[in-house]
Amino acid sequence: MQIVEIYDTTLRDGAQSEDVSFSVEDKLRIVQKLDELGLHYIEGGWPGANPKDITFFEEMKKIPLKSSKLVAFGATRKSRNKVSEDPNIKALAEAGTEVVTLFGKSWDLHVTEALGITLKKNLEIISDSIEYLRSQGKRVFYDAEHFFSGYLAKPDYALKTLEAAKRAGAECIILCDTNGGTMPWQLREALEVVQREIGGSLGIHTHNDSEMAVANALTAVEIGVTQVQGTMNGFGERCGNANLCSLLPNLKLKMKINCIADDQLKRLREVSHFVSEIANLPHNKHQPYVGDAAFAHKGGIHVHAVRKNAETYEHVAPSKVGNRQRVLISDNAGKSNLLEKAKEFRINLASDSPHLTEILEQLKEREHQGYQFEGAEGSFELMMKKALGKHKKFFNLVGFRVIVEKRKGSEETFCEATIMVEVGGQVEHTAATGNGPVNALDHALRKALEKFYPALSQVKLLDYKVRVLTASDGTGSKVRVLIESGDGEKNWGTVGVSENIIEASWQALVDSIEYKLLNS
Ligand SMILES: CC(=O)SCCNC(=O)CCNC(=O)[C@H](O)C(C)(C)COP(=O)(O)OP(=O)(O)OC[C@H]1O[C@@H](n2cnc3c(N)ncnc32)[C@H](O)[C@@H]1OP(=O)(O)O
Ligand SMILES: CC(=O)C(=O)O
Known part of the structure; x- marks a missing residue:
């Protein structure tokens, strides 16, 4: 040899x-x-x-x-x-x-x-x-x-x-x-x-x-x-x-x-990510074998076949290099993607369920409106649970107000949010500041809810991304907000879309909190 x-x-x-x-x-x-x-x-x-x-x-x-x-x-x-x-x-x-x-x-x-x-x-x-x-x-x-x-x-x-x-x-x-x-x-x-x-x-x-x-x-x-x-x-x-x-x-x-050795090859993905981390560079998700997307299936046709036999769209078994198969959610999805996700979310969903078509249509319509669920599986899980009647409302918003103030050109902008929520008949009214309006709103919402749901104190907002969807309308454009949250054990992504960046952020924040509460 x-x-x-x-x-x-x-x-x-x-x-x-x-x-x-x-x-x-x-x-x-x-x-x-x-x-x-x-x-x-x-x-x-x-x-x-x-x-x-x-x-x-x-x-x-x-x-x-x-x-x-x-x-x-x-x-x-x-x-x-x-x-x-x-x-x-x-x-x-x-x-x-x-x-x-x-x-x-x-x-x-x-x-x-x-x-x-x-x-x-x-x-x-x-x-x-x-x-x-x-x-x-x-x-x-x-x-x-x-x-x-x-x-x-x-x-x-x-x-x-x-x-x-x-x-x-x-x-x-x-x-x-x-x-x-x-x-x-x-x-x-x-x-x-x-x-x-x-x-x-x-x-x-x-x-x-x-x-x-x-x-x-x-x-x-x-x-x-x-x-x-x-x-x-x-x-x-x-x-x-x-x-x-x-x-x-x-x-x-x-x-x-x-x-x-075979066992050493199984550590390839881990070492590849480790080296990127030490170099302080984002890992290339499209890198063959070791990238997060190397065995990620998006097209419905692909997922349909892979569910029957992974070899249909995978040239080697991902486990050989320490990677794993993933299924993505988007407007390229078919029912097979949803069934696979339901399994991942531990939701019982039969392949002949009438809800399947309904969820798929809703997914495609939302993606058409600008939502993107690929990086926001937390929001997709909530959407699925809502369609199947497995969602619980944890709080009602009575109202919020966000103030952004700049008193002098040389001074920092001041941001404050006040919020009123109702939980089980009890109304909580809270205010918080932040280094931006969304940050202030996030603090105020969590401050208001932590009293009822202490588990929320573990949640941290890890990443916040805004994408302008219809650039031709200038500052009146529709925006998509993607939020990544984590609680030390797990990370999840949520999404919001609106012409108003605060409203889009609010949607993504609420999904993030509901996701945590549903999965606690
Ligand atoms: C193909 C490769 O990747 S080779 C590796 C390339 N890597 C690097 O260059 C990174 C490390 N390099 C360095 O830190 C510096 O370039 C040093 C310390 C090696 C040299 O620095 P300096 O002395 O200031 O020289 P400088 O970088 O300007 O020029 C390169 C020198 O190496 C010489 N040189 C280049 N290749 C060779 C070689 N194969 N054998 C001998 N000398 C060589 C050049 O003639 C030049 O010498 P000179 O200054 O006497 O004319
Ligand atoms: C030696 C070396 O790094 C090269 O030739 O590219």
Whole structure:
């Protein structure tokens, strides 16, 4: 069976991604998660490049890894330096890792223009940088930067750089599609020549500038490379690197290459979300395998079939990568979506119930008016329960007033809401302030109701989104308000639509509170 080792560069190339900046603590947390995932190599950073990476490698000397080997990354020596005195090479030698990855130039354009040295000198710096690190007892991987561009421009020279690296003792030569512009068929052609002319252990490092990073990496594996480099969530310079969250399941489930254990693959979604969280970036819900939408079914035809057999619209079982099937509610839904949701909400609803058509029609009509239930399943659950007579009224609104006041141009706007509600014949009259009119109304409503329903004190408003629906009417447009609420155990979304933003917000707030009370 083909052996493929996985090399993660999230902490190095991934950190070259716009908007990503890992602290030392972030890196220490991520490295341990990647270790649990069973990846063979984790590139921790470039010890000669910045104090953060120097500290990281120092800290890592105290942290043993279970499955992975930590790798230090850096460039070949500067042409003007003696290798033993090159600060970058010295930092690599002292980083405390068994394995070092060195990158060097394969493309004559880079040698003459970027480095400003002769082609011969470049071969020398590749050789003596690798030889020196080998003499220091390091295992050396050699990243042939821009190999595919170099091969297209001057194939003989590009191959000579690989020969120099191999002769100097590089254990694995990794061919890099640094600019990410190589097509799979071009990659195949070049790689087959390398296999024939250079041989030995080869790896692949691809960038995603033509959306080919994963396809190119898999093509390379098909041809026989034994090391695949990539990053979690495809983070990386410009458009990113080959996404390990796609590569790992493709290697295991499609190519049957046992690169990590089944149980480790089941943690893929969790680790992918963890890395996004640490990077402080929203997780891409449409990401294959690990995204929230990867196994979410919206079209009625799809849900109808999936209820009978998930394979009808799922290429693999979501559980294999730790994900789950979801059914969405929208005007693309059919009765099957509703039946599935009823099951999820623990509502008894027979497939021949006359209510089914009624709820479906109401759903489509509401969506036509601007409601969107996909992100507001709390409101949809209430709508379903109301249609089935399973809804209970917890309070009656007697009235509310919202005051927004600005006394001087230089002063903050002042917002106050007063509200009168009636619960079981008892009228409660309350006032509250807030940093905006909706916030004040939310505080006043909850203050009024908490006396009757203490569970409401757990509810927090987590997110509030407004979308203008008919922009042509300017400030008189219809708006949709989506609210996300949570009680520490669970989150739920609710929606309101009106020409008046306060009214739309009120609808969504009331749904949020009723949802909590119905489910307490
Ligand atoms: C394809 C890749 O992703 S490679 C990794 C790229 N990652 C990064 O660049 C992130 C970390 N980099 C850094 O922190 C900085 O660029 C440093 C510390 C490495 C260097 O900073 P500086 O010394 O200020 O140089 P600067 O960044 O302006 O230029 C790059 C230098 O590296 C040299 N260089 C580039 N590639 C190589 C190479 N393969 N071998 C040797 N030297 C190289 C350039 O010639 C230039 O040297 P010069 O200043 O003597 O002309
Ligand atoms: C080495 C590397 O990151 C590249 O060539 O893209």
